[in-house]
Amino acid sequence: MVTIAEPGTKAASRFRYILDRRETLGAIFVAPAILYVLLLVGGPFLLAVYYSISAYTIYDPSWRFVGLVNFAQVIQNPVFLKTLGNTFLFTFGSQLLGLILGKFGAFLLMRPFAGRKIVRALIILPWAVPIALAAVAWEWMFDSLYSVINWSMIALGIIDRSDAPNWLGNPHLAMLCVIIVNAWRFFPFAIVIFLAGITSIPQDIIDAATVDGAGFWRRNYQIVLPLILPIVAVGLIFGIVFTFTDLSIVYLLTNGGPINATSVLAFQGFQVGIVSGDVSHGAAISLFMLPVLLVVVIIVLRFIRRREV
Amino acid sequence: MATVSASNIVKRFDEVLAVNGISLAIPDGEFVVLLGPSGCGKTTFLRIICGLERQTSGDLVIDGNIVNDVPPRARGVAMMFQSYGLYPHYTVRNNIAFPLRTQRVSGTEIEKKVKWASRLLGIEFLLDRRPRQLSGGERQRVALARALVREPTALLLDEPLSNLDAKLRASARQEIKQFQRRVGVTTIYVTHDQVEAMALGDRIAVVDHGRIRQIGTPTEIYDEPADRFVATFVGAPPMNLLTHNGACLGFRPENFLPREMMRDGAVTEFWFRVDRYEYLGSERIAYGTIEGFDSTQFITAKLPARIAEESVRPGERHLFAVHRQDLRYFDHDGKRTRGH
The missing domain is CATH 3.40.50.300 (P-loop containing nucleotide triphosphate hydrolases)
Incomplete structure (x- = not known):
């Protein structure tokens, strides 16, 4: 071995290229997101957990520990049980409706036609319009006197003026209304999810199925749907979590009524905890969503994992 | 079926x-x-x-x-x-x-x-x-x-x-x-x-x-x-084409050989100047031009590898030939014709 004298090597500063190191740079980039989650999600969550096992109200802001008493009281309340049922109906009803609309919408928007771009842009509107604005519009459409839906049906001779439905006044119809409005809000998202899924399937696979003798339905249910199911499942998780924890439509459209017919968990938690000031019970109601959502998310994620292997 | x-x-x-x-x-x-x-x-x-x-x-x-x-x-x-x-x-x-x-x-x-x-x-x-x-x-x-x-x-x-x-x-x-x-x-x-x-x-x-x-x-x-089109699409390297007065003369690279390798039969001779070689193991592809024709028209010859590179040196001109029956003629539309 020949050693060559190195002329005055200078050690580069230890920190000079620190930003070139993946682990350092990565940590720096991820830090804001983690901080955000810790401060604005983790903190309030732990606070809610503590509220739910304390006797905290805004009239008596004590941090007295009471164990699971709040939960026991909440469960014994028949309004709460109704609310729990409503929440499931509201969530899964609107998701199902939204998915069906989304799938049809996606299929329609796949095919080229004149003005497709405009329609594609318009169809995103329900998602983009502020819900407060949309809810007001829907409220007018469901109005007991001025409902444009009733007016149209009467004009078309489908129903008689005397038995025009009172959309938001009838408990069953009111639930249907909030489901419809939520599905209306969700379906553009479903369309986007379905479009993304369908366009990610290589054309060769669809063509192969066609040549192999599969008609429209078989292609859809044996090839396309199974292939996009993982993507749709992720979309569904989003939909379920957002709907389950949402109170805006109920709050704006029916205010939980009539007679709690459309009251959902988030709405009731808000009513009890914030409006009535019974923070500990409100927190207990809200925390009921956690195990439910956790189970749903775990089931769906496991399902996706299985499909991918 | x-x-x-x-x-x-x-x-x-x-x-x-x-x-x-x-x-x-x-x-x-x-x-x-x-x-x-x-x-x-x-x-x-x-x-x-x-x-x-x-x-x-x-x-x-x-x-x-x-x-x-x-x-x-x-x-x-x-x-x-x-x-x-x-x-x-x-x-x-x-x-x-x-x-x-x-x-x-x-x-x-x-x-x-x-x-x-x-x-x-x-x-x-x-x-x-x-x-x-x-x-x-x-x-x-x-x-x-x-x-x-x-x-x-x-x-x-x-x-x-x-x-x-x-x-x-x-x-x-x-x-x-x-x-x-x-x-x-x-x-x-x-x-x-x-x-x-x-x-x-x-x-x-x-x-x-x-x-x-x-x-x-x-x-x-x-x-x-x-x-x-067919002549140049099929074959690697493709058929050589010499344009002359709009018409075209074509021959396959493997049929374009040094004159001394041809024994008998009617042949057409060309002076071929080799530019460079590509050695492919079993054969040697020579790239060059033919004297008297457009020098931008590159012509290839596929020589058996056993022919030593020294016999046809790059840069020098050498007498090559094609058997008459291996010549193909195309008119100015590119269509095949009977020939002269």
Whole structure:
């Protein structure tokens, strides 16, 4: 071995290229997101957990520990049980409706036609319009006197003026209304999810199925749907979590009524905890969503994992 | 198994004329290769045959029936796609069974046929795997098994070997050929690779700009090209062309040899100036120009590697010659003519 004298090597500063190191740079980039989650999600969550096992109200802001008493009281309340049922109906009803609309919408928007771009842009509107604005519009459409839906049906001779439905006044119809409005809000998202899924399937696979003798339905249910199911499942998780924890439509459209017919968990938690000031019970109601959502998310994620292997 | 015949098939996509009047009659059991550069319309033509595209005009007859308005599922043809199009969520077994399921074949019959097809291609041991767990060559076999399992009227193959590496490609080529002979299915094979075309086809149809330039056996295509396009598309390196007064003189590089190597027969002589060599093991390709012709026209000569490089030195001119019977003449439109 020949050693060559190195002329005055200078050690580069230890920190000079620190930003070139993946682990350092990565940590720096991820830090804001983690901080955000810790401060604005983790903190309030732990606070809610503590509220739910304390006797905290805004009239008596004590941090007295009471164990699971709040939960026991909440469960014994028949309004709460109704609310729990409503929440499931509201969530899964609107998701199902939204998915069906989304799938049809996606299929329609796949095919080229004149003005497709405009329609594609318009169809995103329900998602983009502020819900407060949309809810007001829907409220007018469901109005007991001025409902444009009733007016149209009467004009078309489908129903008689005397038995025009009172959309938001009838408990069953009111639930249907909030489901419809939520599905209306969700379906553009479903369309986007379905479009993304369908366009990610290589054309060769669809063509192969066609040549192999599969008609429209078989292609859809044996090839396309199974292939996009993982993507749709992720979309569904989003939909379920957002709907389950949402109170805006109920709050704006029916205010939980009539007679709690459309009251959902988030709405009731808000009513009890914030409006009535019974923070500990409100927190207990809200925390009921956690195990439910956790189970749903775990089931769906496991399902996706299985499909991918 | 059936005859396939197309008459004057035209396919227009808006302004683009993808297929410009292809007529082709394929007898039962023949292996026809559609050879052409990418974008020449060969794949579109294949998609028309299987019904994935509807021709703008022209008639397509499969097994004696006009199938212009028959949907793909009722045509009974099978197609193998460039990327195979295997169903990723199905096992190999279910992939192969799929075409039978669509025909509502009974369960026991499906099992029997899947076994038959998988044995034919030697993939029985893969039946319970999913496509992503297979190698490129295995996928290709599965796709072929799926195409054959319902005994199609015709088998359409769209560049089936292009996803394989070079070594595998050669053996897969051999297998496809042997396999087609054994099964005897009418086969239409699309490729841009002239070696594949020469090796596989009973007949080759050379396609360019949506038209068939020439159709014939591999020998006919190679030895008697109908025009300049076919002459330069088939053969590696392609046929040399010398332009003179608009007309064209062509000869294959392997027929262009040093004068002293020619023994007898009528020859035409040229002074060839070698520019550089490419050594390919079994042969040596010489690139250069011919004196008296346009010096931008590069001419190639394929010399046996045993000829020492010293005998024809780069930079020097050397007397080369071509046998008269190996000369081909083309008119100024590029069409083949009888010659002088």
